[in-house]
Amino acid sequence: MTPFTYNRAADVPDAVRLAASQAGARYLGGGTNLVDLMRERVERPPALVDVTGLSRGIEALADGSLLIGAAATNTAVASDRLVRERYPAVSRAILTGASGQIRNVATVGGNILQRTRCTYFYDQGSACNKREPGSGCDAVGGFNRNHAILGASPACVATHPSDLCVALVAFDAQVHLEGPNGSRQMALEALHRLPGEQPQIETELQPGELITAVALPPLALAARATYRKVRDRTSYAFALVSLAAAIDVGPDGVVRDVRLALGGVAARPWRARTAEQALRGRTADAAGFAAAAEAELAPARGLAHNGFKIELARRLITTTLSALAGGAVT
């Protein structure tokens, strides 16, 4: 680890002020990703601003939305009564991620801004455009079983590793930001960038901006949503492909509304809007689900070792929607 200064922020303005006054400062949550990356010298921040003391509240607002403080731990969010009632897929997504020990300290803000687990990103001996812009990408021609099938570029094929974010983007979560130039909100779906030619720029955050909260808008069908994760072992593993899904089928058998987001397939949590559009207003049946999945995965491109993810994602969408529409999914 390279040396750094450490300050504990008293409140949000204090955090933003502390970060703005030190070039290259990073906000520190539970540390489960950043501390590891600092030890590997992938991250070398000269200054840390500890924001674990900021809001960790989970609050039901009058407009029906749920406001989750960015310092809330994964365990706190997954256990929260309102989250479990209104957005069970958010609880399930969190609970399929990491281990009990990590969920106890990892925060919502840190989860959103965690870095890829691409092994070439971690390995200082490998070329990685994300870690060292312009150095190349050893994953493209290397062992890429875990890598992206959607939205990748020749410069980078890394995936975003979060489960939580997949459920959040499915339900139109908004992130609340506070920075040197004031506060703003944006859709979580718009926060993460696809790699293009600049994979080192991962989000739309401005320098010094801090995620202070995540808001989940009211969404009735989210109460019957689910999160399914396919991985190499049944616990404590990152997703090969995951899916957050909710569907509302009318008495006439027609899809009134549907929400779909994929994980493990791209550099950002992948809202499957093409599939959603193909499904709205159509009959809810297996053929329709398969066609929608096909449309969503049409632009997908496999590498040497991850081509199976395309078919896996198709089948995950089709079977999950069939089960949800049949009312047999938890």
Add this chain to the structure above:
Amino acid sequence: MQITVNGKSCELEVDLRTSLLDLLRDHLGFTGSKKGCNQGACGACTVLADGVRINACLALAVQYANRSITTVEGLAGGDGLHPLQQAFLEHDGFQCGYCTPGQLCSAVGMLDEIGRGVPSAVSADLAATQFVLDGDELRERMSGNLCRCGAHNGIVEAIAEVAARAPSRPAEQAA
């Protein structure tokens, strides 16, 4: 910084880069907590921070200033054995023992989580307020602790026996 370890208050100066695990082992002599992977994958470093299980290897010590840490040395609160330690002995819950301090601290934290109604990935009904610690729940909840000797069956038996003996946790009794 000030930190309380196993009930004893300690004052010391540390390099900011020191992990909680290195602080416990190298600065304070609590070598019960083990360094396995040093990246949060194995759970050998698991300790309790204000009663909550965490990976000490992924924690910067300075983040735990003024907090209370319990390591395996502090579980029993005396010269005897904690009921889980006794159960690990009786059920052959270890061979080499390297993962055992982490397994024990993790199990204590996990049982407290059950008592507080924290769900898991295999909990069928998220609306439930209490979860029964069957084999699937126990294995899922302990998946952050690896045993390379393969003593998992004994570990599961030991934890299940203690959980069955004292189903009511303090948090549950208070609720």
